[in-house]
Amino acid sequence: MQHRLTAGPLLDDRGRLAEAGWATSEVRRYDRRAVASPRFRIKEWDYYCVLTQEVGLALTVADNGYMGLLGVSWLDLGARAEVTENVMLPFPMGSMALPASADAGDVVASHRGLRIAFRHTEDGRLLEIDHPGFDDGRGLSGELLLAQPPAVSSGRSAGSAPDRMVVATPFHKAPKAFYYNQKINCLSASGEIVVGGRPFAFDPGSAFGVFDWGRGVWTYDNTWYWGSASGLVDGKPFGFNIGHGFGDTSAATENMVFVDGRAHKLDEVTFHLPRGTFDGAPWTFTSNDGRFDMTFEPILDRAASTDLLVLRSIQHQVFGRFSGHVVLDDGSRIEIANLLGFAEEVRNRW
Template identity: 65%
Template sequence: MQNVMSPGPLLDARGHLVEAGWAPSEVKTYRRSAVKAPKFRLKEWDYYCVLTPEYGIALTVADNGYMGLLGVSWLDFTTPSEVTENVMLPFPMGKLGLPSSADSGDVVVSKGKARFEFRHVDGGRRLIVDYPAFDHGKGLHADLFLESPADDRIAIATPFPKAPRSFYYNQKVNCLPATGTVRVGSQQFAFAPEVAFGVLDWGRGVWTYDNTWYWGSASGLVNGERFGFNIGYGFGDTTAASENIVFVNGVAHKLDRLAFEIPRTYDGAPWNFTSNDGRFEMKFEPIIDRAAKFDVGVLRSIQHQVFGRFTGTVGLDDGTSVEVRDLLGFAEEVRNRW
């Protein structure tokens, strides 16, 4: 049994999680001022990934206490190739003003000539990025509208064993139809809602020092219906709930536990995903490994975010099965000491 959280504050007066578990909406209220850990331990980020069959973009605004980050990845699935560039922000410690809700409040951050805007507008979200220095001065400009239907999502509160003031409050919002353009250098790329879908990864929490996580996500059309999933594990105490879930036309179908079977060499060999109850059985064919390594003294991050296509079967709550073929998405392994 997985605990479904009830509405109320996320943290109590001691900075401890009031309740661990999951919900299909933002039922818990997060307040930065309620956190009782040092500011440099608190980590907040908004991450958007918007993909089409031929290309895609990933955008990050993160305040990790002693380090902030503005990140852009441009993905070309036909070549295939990717360009990732980050602007580092020293010791933001809350100065980025990231909102306390995934459903309200805007993100507007500038560093030098780079400017990121994640805004709530009527019917959805608008992502605007100006990054003149991107890819050796080619420059990147993005203006995308993500329609935000009143869908179910995964909102999950995870505690960490033996660290009562550590927690992770995370929301994943899948299957957001995208409209707009991205210009890279002199080339312009169109995003149309029939083929372009976005996901929001909204994270707020106090993490312990050494963690490895596994995350996978996909959004698109299957049998003419909006279909997506979020899968993952690897950190914290997930006894109360896993983050594994499937969405069909905005309705959530909760899954239990699953495992990532990853080739150790990241050489393009297929990945496999299997669940303890047989409801999620998937093969993943990699296209691009967006690998990154950051190692400075006590701070270390080794990332493999791999984009590719999922094929397999998913069992829904009513017992029916959905056949998935070549659904574009990503899966990752990230090891952090931070």
């Protein structure tokens, strides 16, 4: 049974999750001051990933308590190559001032010559990046505007805000731990990124992004699985968010399909990974309700490993193409062929 969140503060007066469940808008209000755990245990991040058929850009600004991070990844899907560079900040513990809402407040962060900004404008979300030292001095800079088209699905008022994935998740035997996450799919992108003096244009008809907004207090040792894709199917914005692996998801999972601005809630989705490889053999995905069945053909594994004894992170974010079908809430079936996206396995001790 998937429980739908009601409106109100995210945390109760003891700093614990007031309600676990899912929603399609930001109905619960996050307040860092209400968190019961120490500042060094609070994890907050904003992450954007924007893909065209040829290239992609991923930007991260994260305040994970005892470690901050500014991250830039440039993906060349045609060449099956990528460059990722991260700049670490020691013990920010809230000083990076990440917003309490996914819909308000700008993020501006700079360190060691790398500058990242996420701004809200009348036209959408503006991503700014300037990294002169990227890839041994090749440099990377530019701006992308991500637009959220209004929902026009049947039963929705014209111009209404599109649905998103929202989930509030507790953790077993850790009453002060929680994860409040929002994923916004189908963000059409326009603008230009210059890498090594070469401009790359992002056209809103073929370039789409996802926004991952996370706030919470995590337990120490976790493995998560996440998959996401956005694009056009039959001329309409289409995307999905799937995942599992951490926290107590008995109240709600994060699995949703989005068609023309409207969310269709799924139950559990299982990731079937090939043994011994991440970017070789295909992955498959199935849901227990029979509504999500997909094959994923890998193109590129953005692999990263950090081992600082107490802190450890092993990441495999694999980019590729999804093919299969989904069944919507009304029982209609949509066939998917070669939809660009990613799936990942991340193991963290932090």
